[in-house]
Amino acid sequence: MKDFEKKLHILSDMKNTVKMTDIERNHMRAHLAGIVHGSRVAHVSPYHSYFSFSKMIRATVYIVIGVIIGGGSISYIGASTALPGDILYPVKTKIIEPAKGVFATTPESKLSYQEDLMQTRLDEIDTLTKENKLDDQVIAQINQAVNTQADQFDTAIANVEQTGNTTLANEKVKNFADELERRENKLRTQQTTKLYENITTEPRENKIADQLKNRRMRINKRLETIEQKI
Amino acid sequence: MKIDTTTEQIFLDAHTNHSDAIFRYCFFQVSNREQALDLTQDTFVKTWEYMAKGGKVDNIKAFLYRIATNAIIDYRRKKKSTSLDSMMEDGYDIGHDERENHEQISDGKLIMKSLADIDEKYREILSMRYIEDMSITEIAKATGESENNVSVRIHRGIEKLKNNFESRIN
Numbered sequence: 001m002k003d004f005e006k007k008l009h010i011l012s013d014m015k016n017t018v019k020m021t022d023i024e025r026n027h028m029r030a031h032l033a034g035i036v037h038g039s040r041v042a043h044v045s046p047y048h049s050y051f052s053f054s055k056m057i058r059a060t061v062y063i064v065i066g067v068i069i070g071g072g073s074i075s076y077i078g079a080s081t082a083l084p085g086d087i088l089y090p091v092k093t094k095i096i097e098p099a100k101g102v103f104a105t106t107p108e109s110k111l112s113y114q115e116d117l118m119q120t121r122l123d124e125i126d127t128l129t130k131e132n133k134l135d136d137q138v139i140a141q142i143n144q145a146v147n148t149q150a151d152q153f154d155t156a157i158a159n160v161e162q163t164g165n166t167t168l169a170n171e172k173v174k175n176f177a178d179e180l181e182r183r184e185n186k187l188r189t190q191q192t193t194k195l196y197e198n199i200t201t202e203p204r205e206n207k208i209a210d211q212l213k214n215r216r217m218r219i220n221k222r223l224e225t226i227e228q229k230i
Numbered sequence: 231m232k233i234d235t236t237t238e239q240i241f242l243d244a245h246t247n248h249s250d251a252i253f254r255y256c257f258f259q260v261s262n263r264e265q266a267l268d269l270t271q272d273t274f275v276k277t278w279e280y281m282a283k284g285g286k287v288d289n290i291k292a293f294l295y296r297i298a299t300n301a302i303i304d305y306r307r308k309k310k311s312t313s314l315d316s317m318m319e320d321g322y323d324i325g326h327d328e329r330e331n332h333e334q335i336s337d338g339k340l341i342m343k344s345l346a347d348i349d350e351k352y353r354e355i356l357s358m359r360y361i362e363d364m365s366i367t368e369i370a371k372a373t374g375e376s377e378n379n380v381s382v383r384i385h386r387g388i389e390k391l392k393n394n395f396e397s398r399i400n
Binding site: 009 | 264357360
């Protein structure tokens with residue numbers, strides 16, 4: 001029994017292998033920070049002025065979103081959970097998401113914001129795959145969305161580099177490359193399973209996986225450039 | 231009710247310090263990465279809701295594990311957990327480090343599969359003990375059980391795990 005118990009200490013190695021990626025952790029933290037700060041705003045004293053500058057800016061942004069979205073039969077909730085191929089998806093990517101980025105003012109916070117958006121794009125791929133919603137049009141849309149988002153992430157990295165924080169830039173790019181590789185491998189596994197089980201004859205997941213791989217190759221070249229500066 | 235910045239800082243520090251451990255705990259109970267992320271986030275949201283209402287938390291680590299355990303129980307009521315094979319598909323693999331010897335990798339994989347097969351109440355405790363290196367006292371606080379019960383459950387859990395492990399080898 002004691003010999004077997006010694007074997008169990010192999011399990012503690014999992015601390016190094018089973019953990020959230022930086023993107024996942026930051027995404028969660030941003031969500032929680034939003035809840036925490038939302039709680040703080042909700043409990044402000046009634047004697048506090050409601051006309052502070054930052055509150056006016058936020059109120060304006062929310063009103064604009066409300067007018068645009070509330071002007072028709074479009075619902076905010078429907079837009080924020082839309083996927084590529086859904087009619088509300090452009091509302092999500094062109095109005096709702098940019099509005100959330102208004103409050104990211106430093107290069108680091110902008111990078112964190114872009115990381116969250118990249119995670120959202122990758123999660124959308126997961127959902128589309130699970131719900132078998134991949135057709136040629138959706139694939140084209142998600143590939144374009146991933147490319148656009150990756151370009152914005154790249155710009156945010158460059159801005160952080162310019163502040164001199166090459167260590168942070170290096171870490172974020174490496175994590176991003178790792179995340180892309182993980183998602184690519186997952187897609188290819190799912191594709192293989194579907195083809196093997198005759199669920200499909202169309203290599204749709206592979207089309208997205210190829211896009212992620214291309215992006216990862218570009219990122220790896222960027223990583224080499226950053227590492228030379230460190 | 232006014233929420234002070236100390237409470238916020240305690241909460242956000244708890245996320246920094248314990249989010250990976252809670253994620254691992256959830257992951258080994260539900261065998262699905264995305265679900266584990268959801269459960270981890272739910273755990274922290276519920277913890278914040280409790281703290282924001284003025285709830286006192288003496289030991290935040292233990293509190294998080296209790297909330298996570300309840301969240302997992304609720305999840306299980308709704309859905310069945312997936313197999314270990316799907317964990318591998320999600321990108322997790324034991325022994326990725328080439329420096330480890332093959333026997334250890336092989337044992338590790340078998341132990342993982344055996345852990346997934348044993349009863350949930352033993353899997354929870356063994357995960358806390360051998361993956362998170364928690365002490366008996368910490369596990370007792372996290373589960374709300376007595377230290378004696380925790381020790382007994384660990385011992386029984388190891389027996390069941392060992393039996394499962396050996397039957398896989400044979």
